[in-house]
Amino acid sequence: MTATRIDGKAFAATVREKVATHVTRLKESHSITPGLAVVLVGEDPASQVYVRAKGKQTVEVGMNSFEHKLEADTSQADLLALIDQLNSDPSVHGILVQLPLPAHLDEALVINAIDPAKDVDGFHISNVGLLGTGQKSMVPCTPLGCLMLLRDQLGSLSGKSAVVIGRSNIVGKPMAQLLLGDSCTVTIAHSRTQDLAAVVAQADIVVAAVGRPEMVKGDWIKPGATVIDVGINRIDAPERGTNEDGTTKTRLVGDVDFASVAAVAGGVTPVPGGVGPMTIACLLANTVTACCRAHDVAEPEGLTA
Numbered sequence: 112m113t114a115t116r117i118d119g120k121a122f123a124a125t126v127r128e129k130v131a132t133h134v135t136r137l138k139e140s141h142s143i144t145p146g147l148a149v150v151l152v153g154e155d156p157a158s159q160v161y162v163r164a165k166g167k168q169t170v171e172v173g174m175n176s177f178e179h180k181l182e183a184d185t186s187q188a189d190l191l192a193l194i195d196q197l198n199s200d201p202s203v204h205g206i207l208v209q210l211p212l213p214a215h216l217d218e219a220l221v222i223n224a225i226d227p228a229k230d231v232d233g234f235h236i237s238n239v240g241l242l243g244t245g246q247k248s249m250v251p252c253t254p255l256g257c258l259m260l261l262r263d264q265l266g267s268l269s270g271k272s273a274v275v276i277g278r279s280n281i282v283g284k285p286m287a288q289l290l291l292g293d294s295c296t297v298t299i300a301h302s303r304t305q306d307l308a309a310v311v312a313q314a315d316i317v318v319a320a321v322g323r324p325e326m327v328k329g330d331w332i333k334p335g336a337t338v339i340d341v342g343i344n345r346i347d348a349p350e351r352g353t354n355e356d357g358t359t360k361t362r363l364v365g366d367v368d369f370a371s372v373a374a375v376a377g378g379v380t381p382v383p384g385g386v387g388p389m390t391i392a393c394l395l396a397n398t399v400t401a402c403c404r405a406h407d408v409a410e411p412e413g414l415t416a
């Protein structure tokens with residue numbers, strides 16, 4: 112391996128420390144405690160894990176955590192009524208609806224019901240528009256985490272060639288906007304891109320967010336490039352044996368074939384322990400930012416784009 116292993120877990124801990132420092136300042140100098148409300152509809156096992164982690168880390172940095180767990184068959188009207196209530200609650204500075212939602216709920220309608228000033232996911236259409244036009248916005252957590260790791264690794268990103276693989280609203284598109292904001296030359300590639308390997312091969316920065324296990328191979332990568340792996344894919348791992356119920360054990364892999372890419376790249380994030388922990392750290396950062404904006408208090412530096 113020649114590449115630096117970019118340790119998102121360690122970096123996320125430093126972000127949480129900065130958040131905690133600002134929470135203390137808000138409490139001591141302004142008598143304000145930032146509050147984050149997380150809404151989970153249904154019992155998706157992965158979502159339950161993420162929501163639990165969000166609540167725990169929110170409390171650890173000194174903020175108030177409000178968890179709302181709703182039945183899988185919750186109606187759209189009831190969910191919208193809860194969002195209305197959270198929008199008008201002054202103790203709630205950030206609101207997050209955990210995705211994916213059950214199929215009967217209209218995701219866009221639900222997200223756009225959140226007060227944009229409390230939209231700590233940065234998914235509201237107003238925040239999408241503000242980010243796209245280079246104005247102050249709430250920035251989606253996963254792309255913000257990737258940007259922080261890239262700046263830490265490379266310093267200035269100006270003039271670099273970046274390829275984002277994936278065009279989702281929550282990662283690919285905002286990631287491209289953030290890289291453009293840092294003066295990269297940006298290409299958005301996706302599953303239909305022709306000769307993806309050749310497109311990736313010209314990039315100084317590769318962000319893989321396509322949802323295909325270990326798709327990006329070492330021989331696609333320009334020597335010395337920085338590779339950020341957003342993928343979280345659970346695959347069978349027969350080499351680990353079987354569970355008590357006879358099913359094959361599994362393991363997590365990213366969208367990047369770590370071993371072959373690490374032999375060529377300058378730096379690469381692992382899965383787990385790369386981008387994932389940054390997502391929750393940036394959620395906490397966004398909540399402090401939203402709280403400061405709501406109370407017209409100076410925002411912390413280095414915690415947003």
Ligand SMILES: Nc1nc2c(c(=O)[nH]1)N[C@@H](CN(C=O)c1ccc(C(=O)N[C@@H](CCC(=O)O)C(=O)O)cc1)CN2
Pocket residue numbers: 161207208209210211232252253343363382383384385386387388389390391
């Ligand atoms: N409303 C939102 N929903 C979802 C988002 C989001 O940003 N906002 N992102 C993902 C899930 N997610 C947070 O919600 C998330 C995913 C992964 C991790 C993480 O730390 N992963 C670990 C591995 C965890 C494991 O063992 O399974 C890692 O990569 O090291 C945190 C948060 C979809 N929904």
